[in-house]
Amino acid sequence: MRLAYPESELSTSEIRIRRWSYDDLACVAAASADPDIPKGTTVPARFTDEAGYAFIERQWSRNDDGQALAMAIAKADSNQAIGQIFLSLTRVERQCRLGYWIVPGERGRGLASTAVRLVSGWLLTATDVYRLVAEVHPDNAASIALLEGCGFTLEGTLRSWLWIDGQPHDALQYSLIRPDLVGE
Ligand SMILES: CC(C)(COP(=O)(O)OP(=O)(O)OC[C@H]1O[C@@H](n2cnc3c(N)ncnc32)[C@H](O)[C@@H]1OP(=O)(O)O)[C@@H](O)C(=O)NCCC(=O)NCCS
Numbered sequence: 001m002r003l004a005y006p007e008s009e010l011s012t013s014e015i016r017i018r019r020w021s022y023d024d025l026a027c028v029a030a031a032s033a034d035p036d037i038p039k040g041t042t043v044p045a046r047f048t049d050e051a052g053y054a055f056i057e058r059q060w061s062r063n064d065d066g067q068a069l070a071m072a073i074a075k076a077d078s079n080q081a082i083g084q085i086f087l088s089l090t091r092v093e094r095q096c097r098l099g100y101w102i103v104p105g106e107r108g109r110g111l112a113s114t115a116v117r118l119v120s121g122w123l124l125t126a127t128d129v130y131r132l133v134a135e136v137h138p139d140n141a142a143s144i145a146l147l148e149g150c151g152f153t154l155e156g157t158l159r160s161w162l163w164i165d166g167q168p169h170d171a172l173q174y175s176l177i178r179p180d181l182v183g184e
Contacts, residue, residue: 001128002066010118015111016074020059024072027081028052030103037101039164073115082106085115094130116150124178135171147174
């Protein structure tokens with residue numbers, strides 16, 4: 001199966017989920033300045049305009065083979081990008097992995113939760129994806145609260161699943177499946 005950009009844009013009164021644009025360089029710069037985002041993503045740890053544009057181009061190329069989709073989370077009123085939501089198919093049939101980040105200055109307002117609800121609702125009802133999984137570091141309280149608030153179920157601990165700064169870390173695995181949203 002293949003992932004494609006949603007046919008109609010996913011949006012609320014607060015946010016739009018859209019393709020990355022060369023105009024989004026300030027968002028990449030803000031993400032680079034965060035201590036955590038570059039560790040788990042390909043956001044450059046040291047920002048330059050060139051590295052920022054390369055990041056944006058990489059997000060477009062994620063969908064070249066239909067196996068992943070990287071979209072910007074933008075404010076609905078100004079269209080300013082403030083984060084990213086990332087989906088990638090796995091080797092498990094009809095399963096997708098989820099990743100997301102929001103720049104530090106825009107956190108704590110429910111915007112990541114809104115983005116995850118929008119995208120997971122679309123993915124599990126309008127595409128062939130049946131199971132969405134997310135792995136989170138046990139100390140990432142905000143991400144855990146987000147997943148639980150969006151209806152994800154904790155499945156267990158993946159031991160030594162994450163490598164951060166050359167060290168292994170456990171991860172909590174969460175899932176959301178189609179029946180969680182539409183019933184059996
Ligand atoms: C995780 C992240 C995306 C959350 O973004 P956000 O826009 O602040 O999230 P929301 O405002 O939707 O809040 C989600 C939940 O986290 C809670 N929360 C927010 N910051 C928190 C914190 N520092 N500690 C504990 N809980 C927190 C909120 O109260 C909310 O829970 P609630 O719905 O029960 O009130 C953001 O912190 C981030 O980008 N972190 C760095 C990258 C990252 O960790 N990505 C996820 C990898 S698995």
